[in-house]
Amino acid sequence: MVNLETVTLLFAATTTLADPPPTRPLRPITLSRTGGFNIGGKILPHPVLPNETLSCDHGYLEYFIPWRPRKTSLVMWHSSSTQVWQNRWDGGEGYKDMFLRRNYPVWLWDGPRVGRANWACEPTSYTPSFTSDHANFAAWNFGPRYKQWWPDVQFPTTNDTAWQQATSNRYVEYDTKANVELHSDAAAIAADSGKIGNNIVYLTNSAGGLRAMMTTTKANGTNIKGIVTYESIGYVFPDNVNITAGTGGFGPFVVPLEKFKKLAKVPGIQFIWGDHRPENHTSVMESRLCASLINKYGGNAKVVKLGELRGLKGSTHIPFADLSNGRVAALLDEFLEENGLDEYEDGDDWN
Numbered sequence: 001m002v003n004l005e006t007v008t009l010l011f012a013a014t015t016t017l018a019d020p021p022p023t024r025p026l027r028p029i030t031l032s033r034t035g036g037f038n039i040g041g042k043i044l045p046h047p048v049l050p051n052e053t054l055s056c057d058h059g060y061l062e063y064f065i066p067w068r069p070r071k072t073s074l075v076m077w078h079s080s081s082t083q084v085w086q087n088r089w090d091g092g093e094g095y096k097d098m099f100l101r102r103n104y105p106v107w108l109w110d111g112p113r114v115g116r117a118n119w120a121c122e123p124t125s126y127t128p129s130f131t132s133d134h135a136n137f138a139a140w141n142f143g144p145r146y147k148q149w150w151p152d153v154q155f156p157t158t159n160d161t162a163w164q165q166a167t168s169n170r171y172v173e174y175d176t177k178a179n180v181e182l183h184s185d186a187a188a189i190a191a192d193s194g195k196i197g198n199n200i201v202y203l204t205n206s207a208g209g210l211r212a213m214m215t216t217t218k219a220n221g222t223n224i225k226g227i228v229t230y231e232s233i234g235y236v237f238p239d240n241v242n243i244t245a246g247t248g249g250f251g252p253f254v255v256p257l258e259k260f261k262k263l264a265k266v267p268g269i270q271f272i273w274g275d276h277r278p279e280n281h282t283s284v285m286e287s288r289l290c291a292s293l294i295n296k297y298g299g300n301a302k303v304v305k306l307g308e309l310r311g312l313k314g315s316t317h318i319p320f321a322d323l324s325n326g327r328v329a330a331l332l333d334e335f336l337e338e339n340g341l342d343e344y345e346d347g348d349d350w351n
């Protein structure tokens with residue numbers, strides 16, 4: 001006879017790293033349609049021939065719409081590549097499928113010049129850097145230095161393929177001030193267009209956070225209902241506080257107060273940090289100041305530290321791809337619910 005208790009214990013002992021299987025039964029992903037389109041950008045005339053043109057600097061959106069969708073569109077905004085939203089580090093379920101299974105429309109965004117929107121209006125260049133793999137390891141907070149993993153890191157450290165996949169899945173990234181403007185220009189047009197619906201929540205990673213905040217200051221409609229940044233490097237500030245704008249791609253960005261106040265109109269904003277990001281890190285300090293200024297003008301912005309709030313330890317710079325991403329996603333469930341963003345389109349509750 002099989003001793004169920006022993007089986008359970010054995011199972012538990014071999015799965016200490018990864019999250020336990022979801023408590024709700026896995027439902028199939030049922031879609032009504034998928035597709036993609038580009039948006040924003042310019043049509044440039046040929047410098048000499050008036051009858052020739054170039055269409056360039058648009059962004060690209062790929063969408064997945066559930067059969068019975070909830071009303072909120074989750075726009076997944078990467079810094080490194082769309083891949084980080086597609087799978088967990090060990091190949092397990094990523095945010096894209098997790099939230100499709102929960103019936104949220106999912107949108108994958110490539111800003112102008114990156115990924116599938118790489119037709120630029122200007123010459124661009126790519127210079128191979130032979131230190132990139134080492135730099136990725138530390139920047140993504142897998143550990144303090146290359147191949148020195150944090151002891152509790154939520155990454156399958158013994159899986160060489162997982163590391164190889166993580167470091168190779170990158171696009172060329174343009175971390176310049178001009179590129180932040182370029183991305184947010186196109187994204188603001190997309191937000192106001194109604195093509196992503198009228199309840200948009202941006203989920204961002206790293207440099208995508210600053211771009212989503214700038215987008216919000218540029219959009220004129222009320223379609224942007226939430227921003228959840230995972231380890232955003234770079235923040236936006238109003239011009240009535242003594243903050244000097246940065247000259248690079250990681251801010252600070254300073255905008256007129258009237259535009260900054262648009263962030264205070266967004267129903268919910270969360271700036272999320274992993275436990276290996278110390279309180280005195282420049283971006284953590286900036287996130288606290290930015291949140292307090294948003295709230296000063298009537299907004300609802302919070303700094304969330306995964307380690308303190310949920311005891312989530314060993315988070316990387318990309319916590320939604322971590323082995324613990326089920327628990328990180330549960331936090332997003334709560335955020336959507338708290339802000340009334342989890343409702344179904346037609347009012348039906350299909351849960």
Ligand SMILES: *[C@@H]1O[C@H](CO)[C@@H](O)[C@H](O)[C@H]1NC(C)=O
Pocket residue numbers: 049051052
């Ligand atoms: C544009 O004009 C040039 C010069 O007159 C001509 O060679 C070219 O074929 C034209 N292109 C189109 C698309 O009509």
Ligand SMILES: *[C@@H]1O[C@H](CO)[C@@H](O)[C@H](O)[C@H]1NC(C)=O
Pocket residue numbers: 088089090091092156159161162165
């Ligand atoms: C290792 O990671 C790769 C890439 O994510 C994945 O395809 C593979 O299944 C993983 N292997 C194990 C044993 O988890």
Ligand SMILES: *[C@@H]1O[C@H](CO)[C@@H](O)[C@H](O)[C@H]1NC(C)=O
Pocket residue numbers: 188189192218219220
């Ligand atoms: C919002 O309105 C301003 C003022 O009319 C305009 O300059 C800007 O282009 C608009 N933004 C978008 C995204 O259309």
Ligand SMILES: *[C@@H]1O[C@H](CO)[C@@H](O)[C@H](O)[C@H]1NC(C)=O
Pocket residue numbers: 242
């Ligand atoms: C503004 O900040 C600068 C640099 O931090 C400082 O030198 C200056 O005294 C500040 N001005 C005010 C009015 O606080």
Ligand SMILES: *[C@@H]1O[C@H](CO)[C@@H](O)[C@H](O)[C@H]1NC(C)=O
Pocket residue numbers: 278280281
């Ligand atoms: C942050 O605090 C730690 C611990 O007190 C200290 O060792 C480190 O130098 C500080 N870093 C910065 C950037 O101030």
